[in-house]
Amino acid sequence: MKRSGKIFTTAMLAVTLMMPAIGVSANRGNAADGNEKFRVLVDSANQNNLKNVKEQYGVHWDFAGEGFTTNMNEKQFNALQNNKNLTVEKVPELEIATATNKPEALYNAMAASQSTPWGIKAIYNNSNLTSTSGGAGINIAVLDTGVNTNHPDLSNNVEQCKDFTVGTNFTDNSCTDRQGHGTHVAGSALANGGTGSGVYGVAPEADLWAYKVLGDDGSGYADDIAEAIRHAGDQATALNTKVVINMSLGSSGESSLITNAVDYAYDKGVLIIAAAGNSGPKPGSIGYPGALVNAVAVAALENTIQNGTYRVADFSSRGHKRTAGDYVIQKGDVEISAPGAAVYSTWFDGGYATISGTSMASPHAAGLAAKIWAQSPAASNVDVRGELQTRASVNDILSGNSAGSGDDIASGFGFAKVQ
CATH class of the missing domain: 3.30.70 (Alpha-Beta Plaits)
Structure with a gap:
C-alpha cells in the first residue's frame, strides 16, 4: 500500500456491517400490502x-x-x-448490529481505573497515563446514530449538532442518540474527562461535529450519509478549518452516492477515517466506505500481547491477499490498526459502556489524526494520512490471523500511535 503524500519528518460497537435487502432494512421490511415506503x-x-x-x-x-x-x-x-x-x-441502507445485541458491560458512573481505558494507554504508549491532551482547533465529525451532547465528558467539545435523517435540509441543534453507538464512538475520539472523574479520548481538545445519519435502530440510508459527508466538506471550506470525518458504519456493497461524497470531501481537504468492518478473518472482507481508496480503513486490535505486539481481533475484516506487502492503498485494503476490543467509553444515557468492534478502532485513529493535525496545522489531509501510515509502520503488528511482518491484510501498515 503506497504512502499517501509527503511524510512528516518525525502516522464498531462489536458490529456486523452488512447490506440488507436493497432499500429495505432488516428492521423495516415491506408491508404485506406493498405500501411500505x-x-x-x-x-x-x-x-x-x-x-x-x-x-x-x-x-x-x-x-x-x-x-x-x-x-x-x-x-x-x-x-x-x-x-x-x-x-x-x-x-442502499447501511446497518450496524452488535454480536450479542447488547454492550458487554454498562455503568451508571465511571468504573474504577477507567479514566484512561486500555486502548487510550496503548495508543499513547504509556501504561501509567492518567489523562490525555491535544486536538485543539481540529474538528472531528462523527457520522453515526447521534451523540448525547449533554454527556459531561463530551459537552464542552460540541461545536455542531445536526440531524441528516430528516431530508430536504438537516435539522440544526438536533442529534439525539437513542442507540448508544455514536456517543461511544465520540468518547473514544475526544472525551475530555468531564469534571475530572470521567473518561478521556485520544484528542480531548478537538471540537465535536455530531452528525446524526443513522436512525435509532442503528440503520441509515446511503443518501443521508452522503449528504452529511458533503456538508462536512463544505463546512471545512466555508469555515477554513481542518476536519476529520469518522464513520464507524458500513456495508458489504458500495454506494455510488457515498463514494462520490467521500471523493468530494477528500478533495476539499477532509481526512476520512472509517471502520474496516467486522467480517473477519475472511480475506477480502473490508466493508464500505472503509474499502474506498480515499478513506482510511482501520482494523481492530485486542488487549492481548502475542509475538511482542497487540493482536488483531478475529472479527476484524481483512484486506485482499493480492495486495499484501505492496504498501499501496487500493480498494479493499486495510490501512492501519487501533484498539477495538472491549473498549470503555461514553454512553447515550450519560453513563459508560464497554463494547467491541472496528467501530471502536476507527475513532481512536480519528482522534490521533486530530492530535497530529493540531501539532502541524499547516499540513494537508494527505500529509496527516501519510503520518498515520508512517507511525503505523514503526509499530508493526505480528499477531492475529493473517498478521505478519510488513504490510499485511490484517493490520495494514501497523498500529499508529501518539509516540
Whole structure:
C-alpha cells in the first residue's frame, strides 16, 4: 500500500456491517400490502422529466448531477421503472448490529481505573497515563446514530449538532442518540474527562461535529450519509478549518452516492477515517466506505500481547491477499490498526459502556489524526494520512490471523500511535 503524500519528518460497537435487502432494512421490511415506503434515487438526462417527478413525490436530497432521492412504495417504484426516460434505483441502507445485541458491560458512573481505558494507554504508549491532551482547533465529525451532547465528558467539545435523517435540509441543534453507538464512538475520539472523574479520548481538545445519519435502530440510508459527508466538506471550506470525518458504519456493497461524497470531501481537504468492518478473518472482507481508496480503513486490535505486539481481533475484516506487502492503498485494503476490543467509553444515557468492534478502532485513529493535525496545522489531509501510515509502520503488528511482518491484510501498515 503506497504512502499517501509527503511524510512528516518525525502516522464498531462489536458490529456486523452488512447490506440488507436493497432499500429495505432488516428492521423495516415491506408491508404485506406493498405500501411500505423506502428510499429511491431518481435520475434523468432530461431535467424536465426530473422536475415532474420531484413535484409528484417530493425531494429528500437533491444531488444535482447524480439525481435526487425520495420515498415511495413498491407500486410507485415499479411504475417509474417502466418510464424509459428515467433511471430509478433503490438507495442502499447501511446497518450496524452488535454480536450479542447488547454492550458487554454498562455503568451508571465511571468504573474504577477507567479514566484512561486500555486502548487510550496503548495508543499513547504509556501504561501509567492518567489523562490525555491535544486536538485543539481540529474538528472531528462523527457520522453515526447521534451523540448525547449533554454527556459531561463530551459537552464542552460540541461545536455542531445536526440531524441528516430528516431530508430536504438537516435539522440544526438536533442529534439525539437513542442507540448508544455514536456517543461511544465520540468518547473514544475526544472525551475530555468531564469534571475530572470521567473518561478521556485520544484528542480531548478537538471540537465535536455530531452528525446524526443513522436512525435509532442503528440503520441509515446511503443518501443521508452522503449528504452529511458533503456538508462536512463544505463546512471545512466555508469555515477554513481542518476536519476529520469518522464513520464507524458500513456495508458489504458500495454506494455510488457515498463514494462520490467521500471523493468530494477528500478533495476539499477532509481526512476520512472509517471502520474496516467486522467480517473477519475472511480475506477480502473490508466493508464500505472503509474499502474506498480515499478513506482510511482501520482494523481492530485486542488487549492481548502475542509475538511482542497487540493482536488483531478475529472479527476484524481483512484486506485482499493480492495486495499484501505492496504498501499501496487500493480498494479493499486495510490501512492501519487501533484498539477495538472491549473498549470503555461514553454512553447515550450519560453513563459508560464497554463494547467491541472496528467501530471502536476507527475513532481512536480519528482522534490521533486530530492530535497530529493540531501539532502541524499547516499540513494537508494527505500529509496527516501519510503520518498515520508512517507511525503505523514503526509499530508493526505480528499477531492475529493473517498478521505478519510488513504490510499485511490484517493490520495494514501497523498500529499508529501518539509516540
